[in-house]
Amino acid sequence: QKEVEQDPGPLSVPEGAIVSLNCTYSNSAFQYFMWYRQYSRKGPELLMYTYSSGNKEDGRFTAQVDKSSKYISLFIRDSQPSDSATYLCAMSTGNQFYFGTGTSLTVIP
């Protein structure tokens, strides 16, 4: 079983839609949860970071962590074509990072 599971998609939505991206994990020791955005042929860019359970909001992005269900989500409101990218979830115990495989998102104008 992989440490982190993420549906690779691809996911295609119309501009303005709400996007929901999710990851599940198996290691209850994970404490730090992150979302990265990666454009084609570029390096990952940190979008959101959450420690332990709870929600965090930053502009159009909201990250949620449910440790009881071992489930994390990233919501994108009012999606834009510029949001088209691969979104990677990442988790850490504090000693090592584990990444999901990434979900490919396309926002259609």
Added chain:
Amino acid sequence: NAGVMQNPRHLVRRRGQEARLRCSPMKGHSHVYWYRQLPEEGLKFMVYLQKENIIDESGMPKERFSAEFPKEGPSILRIQQVVRGDSAAYFCASSPYDRVMNTEAFFGQGTRLTVV
């Protein structure tokens, strides 16, 4: 302040040759991480270095792979006697903090290694 710089961006090697991948961290960052990305497999941790020290190399293959981060100059990921299975994108990330509080790791653009 330039971001994390990796070079070369693309590297082609024949089987059996050596590949050297370079990573210059952001100014003021003394923590460097190397990751390998294969299609549909996500980013895999390889090694974590501080200046002149390897802190964690638990993700590195036992043979042919080595990494260093000298006092002066870039971090180097070295792959000896490359095989086709080494073809991947290799990313470097740097951080000013140690790994326990590492929430601000910045990634480079990656080096795409192709072994022919």
